[in-house]
Amino acid sequence: MEKYDYIICGAGLAGLSLAYRLCDSAFSDKRILLIEKEEKTKNDRTFCHWSTTRGPYEDIVSKQWSQLQFKSLSVDKIFDIHPYQYKMIRGDDFYAFNLKKIKESAHISIVKEQIVDIQEGEPCVVRTDKNSYAGNHIFKTYPKSGIDFSKAQYVSQHFMGWVIRTQEDSFSENQATFMDFNIPQKGETRFMYVLPTDKKTALVELAIFSNAILSRREYETILKNYVEENLSILNYSIEEKEQGIIPMTSYDFGKHDTKHISHIGTASGAVKPSSGYAFSRVQEQTDLIADLIKQGRSLNKSQSLFKSKYKRYDRTFLNAILTNKTNGEQVFSLMFSKLSPQLIFKFLDEKTSLTEELKLFTAPPTLPFLRAFIAEI
Template sequence: MDSSQIKHFDYIFTGTGLAALMTVYKMVLSGNFADKSILLLDENQKKTNDRTWCFWEKEESVWNSVISKKWDLALFANENFKRDLALKPYQYNQIRGLDFYNFVFDKLSKQSNIVFSQEKVTDINELETHVFIGTEENRYTCNYLFNSIYTKAFALTQSKYPVLQQHFVGWFVKTEAEIFNPKQATFMDFSVEQKGNTRFMYVLPTSKTEALVEYTLFSENLLSKEEYEKEIRLYLQKLGAQQYEISEKEQGSIPMTCYPFWEKNTKRVLNIGTAGGWTKASTGYTFKNSDKKSTQLVAFLQDKNLKMSSFHKKNRFWFYDLLLLDILYRHNELGSAIFSSLFRKGNPALIFKFLDEETNLAEDFKVILKCPKIPFIKALFRVIFA
C-alpha cells in the first residue's frame, strides 16, 4: 500500500472498552486535547447492553447521569449468618453498559478531532518515531497508542503470579411474587453450595419483582453455562420465585491476577484497562479502578516530558491482593471464610475504603486483622521467599 494512503493520528485507541471510553471522554472534558487527532478502533459497535458495572461512591461523579440505580443498604450472607450493611457515607451504584456507551459516544460524536471506526485490529508494530496499526481494512500510524485488547497468553503462560477468573452468568428477571427488597443490594451471598470453590450469589433489585440475579465464582476454571443457570434457578426458588420471566442475560469472565501487565508498556504504547492491569486483582472490580486510572492518565498525557513506560506505579495494595490470590489459588474453598470474616463484624465503609485503596496503614491493619491469620501468614512467607 502507498504510504500516502496511511492515515496518521496523534493518538489511537485499540479497543473501546470502559478504560478507553473513560479516558477519551475525560480528554474532551479537560479541553486540552482539541488540537490532537484521535482514532478509536473496535470491531464491536457498542450498540448492545453487554454488561452491568457497579461501584461504590461517596460523592457524585461525572457518570452520575447514567447511574440507573443506587442502594444505601447491602446484604452479606453465608450459610450461617446474614448481615445488613449500612453503606453510608457510600452508595452502591449501577450503570448499564448501553447507557454508558450512548452517553460517551454522544459526547465524542460532537468532536471534530475524534473518529470511531468499526474495524478489527490485526497488527501493532512500534517503530522509533511512531506506531503502525493494521486492521482488516486499513493501515494507520500514530504518535502514541493506547491498547485495551487483552492478551490472555501473557498471564496464562507464566507461573510466578496466580491467575483466577471472576466468572458469572446473570439473569434480569421479573417475578410474579414480590420477593426482592429494592432498597438493598445483595453484595455476596455465600449460602449457595461452595463445591470446593469460592461461589456466591449477587442480586441487584430494582423493584420488588425485578432484579439482576448473578451466580459468580472466583476460581481458576469456568463452568458449563447449564451449571450457572441451574444455580440461579435453585436460588430463585429459595427466594420464593415460582413464576418469573427472564428479560435479558449477561455473562462474563474477568481475570484476577497481579501479573504486571504494565511491564509491557513501552515508549509509545500504553496498555490500559484489563490489558494494562487496571482491574482490581482481588475482586475483579473494574469501574472504580478505571475511573481513577483514566483521570491519572489524562493528567499524565499533559506532561511535556511524557514517558509512557513510567505511567504505572505499584503500591502496597498490589501486595495485599497478591496474598489473597495466592490463598484462593491454592485453597479456593477458603473464599467464603475469608470474606465472611471481613464482613461479619467489620465496618462496611472502612472495607469499601480499603478496597478502593484509600486507607492509611493503620486502617489497613484494622481490615486485615479481621481475616483468618494462618492462611495469610503462610501466603506472606510463600510470597517473600518465592
C-alpha cells in the same frame, strides 16, 4: 496513512472512559482515533461500583443503593454504607453515552475495524482489516492473546447473571445483596448477588472464583435453584442475560508497555486481583492519563496507580485461596462480621492508612493468611 496524536485501540470500558476525557476542549488541538471491532450497542455487562462522590457517569447511573446485605452460613447482616452509594450502570447506557459525546467532538474519530497488528515506532503503526494508521502514542485496551499466567497467581472470576421480572412484589428496592454465599461451594469460592432495580425486577448474578469454567447449563441450574429456593420466587421471566470471565491475577501486565504503547483497563491489570472490580480503577487510570497528556508528561506512568503494597496484599489473598489455605466464604464472612463495609471499600480502593490496615489484618483467618504472606515473600 492518516496520522494521529493518540490512537485508542478498543472502545470498551477503558477505551471509552479515556476517549470521554479527551473530548474535553483542552485536547481540541490533538487528533485522536478510536478503533473498535464491535457495534457496542448490546447490554453485555453491568458496571457496579461504590463511590462517595459524583463521577462523570452520574447521569447514567440506573440505580443506587445505600444499604447492602452480606449473607453466608455464619453471617447475615444489613449494612448502611453511608457515605458510600453502591451504583449500577448498564453497559448499553455506558456505550451510548460515551459514543454520543465522542461523535460530537470534532477532534476525535471512531472507526469500526478489527486491529490485526500494532507496531512500536516513531510513529507507531496500527494495522486493521481495512486500513493502516500512524499514531504518536497508542493506548491498547485488550490484552495480547496467549499470555502465560503460569508464573503468576491466577484465578478466573466467571459469572452469569439474569435480569428477572417477577409477577408479585419480590424485592426491597433500596437494599441490594452484595454477596450471598448460601449456595454449594463445591470446594471453590461461589456467591450470588441480587441487585433490585424495582420491587419486581432484579439482576441476580452468580460469581465463581476458580479455573474450572462451567457449562451454560451448569450456571443456569445454579441460578434457577437460587431464585426458586433461596429467594422463593417461582413466577418470573428472564428479561436479560450477561456472562463473562475476568482475570484475577498478580501477573505483571506493565511489562508489555513500550515507549509509545501503553496498556489500559484489563490489559494493564486494572481488574483488582482480589475482587474483580475494575470500573473505579479504570476511571482513576484514565483521569491520570488525561492529566499526564495535559501536562505533557511521560505516558508510561499509568501503572503507578497500582501500588506495590496493595499488590502484595492481593497476592497474599490469591495465594490463600488458590492453595486452599482458606476459602472466599471464610475470608469474606470474617471480614464482614468484624469490619465495616466502609473500611472494606476503602481498602479495596487502596486508600487505607497503615493503622486501618492493621485493623483489617486481624479480620481474615490469621494463620492461613500469615502462611500465604510468607509464601508470597
